[in-house]
Every structure is written in C-alpha cells, then in structure tokens.
Amino acid sequence: METFEFKVADQLGTLVVLEVAGYINNEGGEVIAREARKLIDAGHRTLLLDLRATRIINSIGISLLLEVLERTLEVKGTLAFCCLTPSIAKTFQIMGLAQYTRIFPDRAVALAELSPRQ
Amino acid sequence: MITAEPVRVCLVLPRVPRAELLASRAVEEAGHRIAFPRDTLAEVKLAVVEACLNAMEYGTGEVEVEVVAHPDDAHPWIEVAVVDHGPGFDASAVPKPVLEDTIRSARKRGWGLELIRRLMDEVEITSQPGLTRIRMIRRRGGQ
Numbered sequence: 001m002e003t004f005e006f007k008v009a010d011q012l013g014t015l016v017v018l019e020v021a022g023y024i025n026n027e028g029g030e031v032i033a034r035e036a037r038k039l040i041d042a043g044h045r046t047l048l049l050d051l052r053a054t055r056i057i058n059s060i061g062i063s064l065l066l067e068v069l070e071r072t073l074e075v076k077g078t079l080a081f082c083c084l085t086p087s088i089a090k091t092f093q094i095m096g097l098a099q100y101t102r103i104f105p106d107r108a109v110a111l112a113e114l115s116p117r118q
Numbered sequence: 119m120i121t122a123e124p125v126r127v128c129l130v131l132p133r134v135p136r137a138e139l140l141a142s143r144a145v146e147e148a149g150h151r152i153a154f155p156r157d158t159l160a161e162v163k164l165a166v167v168e169a170c171l172n173a174m175e176y177g178t179g180e181v182e183v184e185v186v187a188h189p190d191d192a193h194p195w196i197e198v199a200v201v202d203h204g205p206g207f208d209a210s211a212v213p214k215p216v217l218e219d220t221i222r223s224a225r226k227r228g229w230g231l232e233l234i235r236r237l238m239d240e241v242e243i244t245s246q247p248g249l250t251r252i253r254m255i256r257r258r259g260g261q
Contacts, residue, residue: 002136002139023136023139025136027135055160056142056160056163056164056167058138058164058167058168058171058230059168059171059227059228059229059230059233060171060227062229063226063227063229064226066220066221066226067226069221070221070222070226073221085157085160086157086160087157087160087161087163087164090161090237091164091233091237094232094233094236094237095215095217095229096217097217099217100217100221
C-alpha cells in the first residue's frame, strides 16, 4: 500500500476521476499536482481524487494538494475527494479542508453529485 | 501475539527518502502487539511520520526514534519520542496554520506540528541547540 500509483480512471465531460494509491509524500504529491495542472489546463473543472488505496498523506503531500486546490479555485472549479480512511478524513477535518473541497464517502455518491447534468 | 509487557522499539533513521516510514512501521508493529485500535494507530503513525520529517528536515546527524507500547488492559497507550541534533527551535513561536491563508500563500507547508498536536493526546517538545525531543502519547479512546 505504500508504493505510489496514480491514474486517470474516468472522464465525464469536465469531470475527471483520479485514482491514487500508496504514500502521498513530496514525490507522490508532485505527480498529482503536475497531472492535475495539465487536466485543468486542458479544460477539466472538477477533479475527484479517489483515495481508497491511500493510507498516509504527509504534510508535504498535503501542501501539494493545496496547490491543486488553489489552481482549482482560480478556475472556479471543484476539488473533491472520496473513500478517505478515517485517519485521512481526520487530517482533512483538522485542516478545515471540507470548507473548500467536496468530500464523499464513496465514488458512486461522488459521481451522482458531481457528474455534469444531461 | 498480544503481550502483557510493554513493547519497546528503538530506531536510528537513515537519512534516505521515506525513512520516516520505518518509524511508522515500528509504531504499527508495537501497536498490534498491544491490540491498539487500528484507526487510532493510523493517527499515531501519521503524527510520528510528521515528527520524523521535521527532525530530518531541520536536524543534523542522527534521528532517533523510541516507541513504547503499554498494554494496560483497560487503557493501552503508545508513547513515542523523536530526537534530533539540529539547531533547535522555539515551538511556542511556530504559528498555527490557517487554511484560508495557506491556500493563497506561496508557502503551503507548516501543517506538521499542528497535525502532531491534534492527533496525539499529549505532546511535549523540548529543544535547545544540539538536542530537540518531541515526546508524544496517544491513549486508546483519546482525542
């Protein structure tokens, strides 16, 4: 669970689902920030990070997620997370991240809320 | 295997990428041996990762970690000390981060100490030039 992996799992209009696995530290966080920047520059406005296979995000990884959040807010987009472990959910709660992001218990609920309406 | 005696693990971390995970694994192993709740253990692991990152970033020389898991039947607890030999710092002068400011700031770091304080039940920091020690305690059912 500690080897970092990242992939674009799904794209629905301007919504993109990113699956992240393993330890999010400086290296993993930089991958996420770089790829998120590319997706936003390509016109995506809602990024959903599925963290079901992530057990630890350290504060350096968090700072890089905040870069993604800043960029998302600049384009009036949405940064969302789903499938957080209890410790990651608590970390986000301590930081007050729910104020600026959307947090969902699972991907199905997230997609139902975030998917572009027909 | 659940033990009736305290479990003590001492590590000297190498200065290599992801060395903090060695300390995290020590916490996990010690915690399992006293049947510490998994979700609470995950919070201790993150606090220890943060303390080790600080020690490796700001300290010099060796980073020492001591984990002691106390198997009290009703109230098991875990105690961790992280020691570095850097220049030291004034913990009371470290500002509490505010997310609204951090998002718009060029520097988005500064959450480590806040997370440690909020994830653990007790945190004691003693620091002087050459010796900084962060001692943390988390009890089952705490926080």
